[in-house]
Amino acid sequence: MAIKITKKIKGYSVQKPEDKAKETQAAPATDLPLSDEMVERESASNIIQMHEKVERPEALVGATYKIKSPLVEHAMYVTINDIVLNPGTPHELRRPFEVFINSKNMDHFQWVVAITRIMSAVFRKGGDVTFLVDELKAVFDPRGGYFKAGGVYMPSIVAEIGSVIEEHLKFIGMIVDPELSDAQRALIAEKRAAYENKSKKKTDSNQLSGDLAGAGAEGASRADEAASEAGEAVSFPASASMCHKCNTKALVLMDGCQTCLNCGYSKCG
Incomplete structure (x- = not known):
């Protein structure tokens, strides 16, 4: 293969057969056992982080949550599927990959599909996706909120979806809930x-x-x-x-x- 030289040549050397023999003799020295630090550095470079290029596996693990609001006639079911990164290694992580919302009520079909596609796109992009919880829980219904079982106030259905997302992120370890002493x-x-x-x-x-x-x-x-x-x-x-x-x-x-x-x-x- 021809190499085009674009700079001025300041010096040169001729490679001799004995130089190649020295390189082949020095090659086995690279097979020596690596130190713990080098092994850790090499394994860290092979860690798979969540990003848009991660392909969806054939099967995903997940959970389904039920939302029963007095504002709508039928219940809503929120399914969150997770992808397992670096399985079987000390760096194993479980991260949300996609979300689906299903209900018999078709009144909110458009915004339900929109919100699921947006959240799934954010999940697949990776990084810190916990901001979605605060954004969804800050949505208020102009008709007023409601109290769900246990006396917890929900300002809107979207806010309860955010509460479900928060519960799931706590379950997989992305959000650490400060426990009471x-x-x-x-x-x-x-x-x-x-x-x-x-x-x-x-x-x-x-x-x-x-x-x-x-x-x-x-x-x-x-x-x-x-x-x-x-x-x-x-x-x-x-x-x-x-x-x-x-x-x-x-x-x-x-x-x-x-x-x-x-x-x-x-x-x-």
């Missing part, structure tokens, strides 16, 4: 027990005070049952208000201070 858990359990005992004593005193108080207690119990059937406050009192920190209807007044029975938040510190 043992002291915080003990404090929350103590606050809940104190509030329940206080409510029980108040109910007993109302029942002993007369028929009117008994009718009021019966009405309160019916309200609790109705709230439980609606899925608005399954594990928290019906009179609880929404906590702005965890968006859960679990904020109650205790000792003159608003305290959340879900995350432990208190206005009194």
Whole structure:
């Protein structure tokens, strides 16, 4: 093959047969065992990261989540499929690859298809895709939001889809949820027990005070049952208000201070 020389030649040397013999003798020296640092560097260079050129395998692992909103008649099913990168190695990762949303309700078909295609494209591009959670959870419905089971407030259906994405990313390890310490858990359990005992004593005193108080207690119990059937406050009192920190209807007044029975938040510190 001809090589075109574009610069001025400043020097040259003639390769002799003995030079080739020296190169062949020095070649086996490269087969020596590599150090741990060199092995780690070589293995790191072979790590497969998520990007657009990663081809979809024939089969993917995933999970399906159900969304039942009072704003729509039929439930929505969100399926998120993941791709496993570097399987069988210390660098094994599970990353979201595609998302599908299925429902009998065809009213929102256009934006559902659009949002699934956009999210799937972002997933396949790779990088930090956790920003999708904040963007989706910040969407508000002009008609108003709703409380799902457990008393958690959802400002819109799109926000609940974002909550599902967040739950899945926590499941595969992309989002690390800061866990409560043992002291915080003990404090929350103590606050809940104190509030329940206080409510029980108040109910007993109302029942002993007369028929009117008994009718009021019966009405309160019916309200609790109705709230439980609606899925608005399954594990928290019906009179609880929404906590702005965890968006859960679990904020109650205790000792003159608003305290959340879900995350432990208190206005009194």
